[in-house]
Amino acid sequence: MRTEVSIGVPGAVGPEAVRVLAPRIEAAGFAGLWLNDGSAEDPLLGLAAAAEVTTRLRLATGVVPVDRRPPPELFADLQRSGVPEARLTLGIGSGRLRHGAVDAVASAVGWLREMTSVAVVVGALGPRMRRMGAEQSDGLLLSWLTPDVAAAQAAEARAQGEPSQGEQPRISLYARAIVDEAARPMLEREAAQYASYPAYAANFTRLGIAAIDTTLPRAGGDLAAGVAAYDSVDELVLRAITPTGSLDELLAFVDRASALLE
Template identity: 45%
Template sequence: MTQRSIGIAGSTSAETVRRIAPLVEAAGYRTLWVNDTPGGDALAALAVAAEVTSTLRLGAGVIPLDRQSGAEIADRVHDLPTERVHVGVGSGQAKRGLALLERGVAELREGCDAPVFIGALGPRARALAARIADGILFNWLTPATAADAMARLREDAGERRAEGVLYARSIASPEARPALAAEAARYASFPQYAANFDRLGIDPMDTTIDLTVPGSVEAFGVVDELVLRVVTATGAEDELVRLLHAGAPTRS
């Protein structure tokens, strides 16, 4: 059964994280994932979330290893409830990305007990993740390409247990569709994502979820965990807080 989670931007204010995290926990979602960006620190946000929750899993996805080494990340994880933390890492802009990932994961394994996930777009990074990580953080996949990615993950992992976690941009109202389209266009402008969309032959909008359409979430039930990154009409933090208060995005 696919577990459902919520994803928020790393730039979300500490005040809003304190409001959102208990709502996510009370609603029964599996994990609160926080992405790490130049303007947002995922581990700092998770520290705030840890203060106001007790059972919610806390995920960082993904921290670029060209900005923080695996050893540095492990040191910071010690300040969090390690039994609830899941650390997602990526290669960032590094030219020798696979070597950096392998070294970073080894440092994390040595420095902390938190499960390690790798954010991977291409087949080589995914094969490496299946071999050395606890799972893969997928992004911008259609239901069909997600099913293909999960089948390959199972094949590459063999007898190892490796989870497939898919991060999906979502909307909870028609008014948010222009903002969703803008987000898709922004990612399509990044060379690495554009190349991946071309390789898979998909339109980024086909990877998104309209939560008002029956069955739209269930179509992505091929992965182990589905992370709903809800895009709101204005991007205001209070919009997501109101949605969670109202019970949307839905878990049903």
């Protein structure tokens, strides 16, 4: 299996920046562009801008919380955005829900798959959410995993999903990455931030891994070798971490990552 490599950036960069960034990502040969959902910018608007200036790039959200944007609202936003459904992967997750999270996401998956033709994938940490996503959605969006843990979770999901869907779920994985050592403090800060969140902290403890050990590349390591280690997933999303997150730095990230992976 050949793992596709995509680029992930914050949705907060906005549609105008995405309009510049997306053609560079496509020209560099990456499979897709993933935009994080956030309160500042709607990723669907950014993806709509990307669709206007690209032809083949997969467009994806990672992930929209269903507690903040219920399916009917998300569906209406999708219709208004004009993002081509054939190119869109809609990542959804539980957000801040702590009770009934799996049922809420499962309901959203069913509703969206009935109303649209977009691929719907589930952002999942725990085993119950992963199982539901494997059985009921088009795939999973995993994150903050070492290669060995990613391989185990991907194999588990494919075994769970194949009988009910007639085909295996697509497994995508977010990996925070840098191409410039000047960005390493930001990478370490992001890893420490996620390790402080209770749900993620519990997951890291359960898996016996540290957040920083899931990032690319490790200090003194090689990005290409790090990417190759994730050959168990269908798509590896390099979540670009740069010193300041500026558009120029993101463009440089795309160019440098492309060169390092050739």
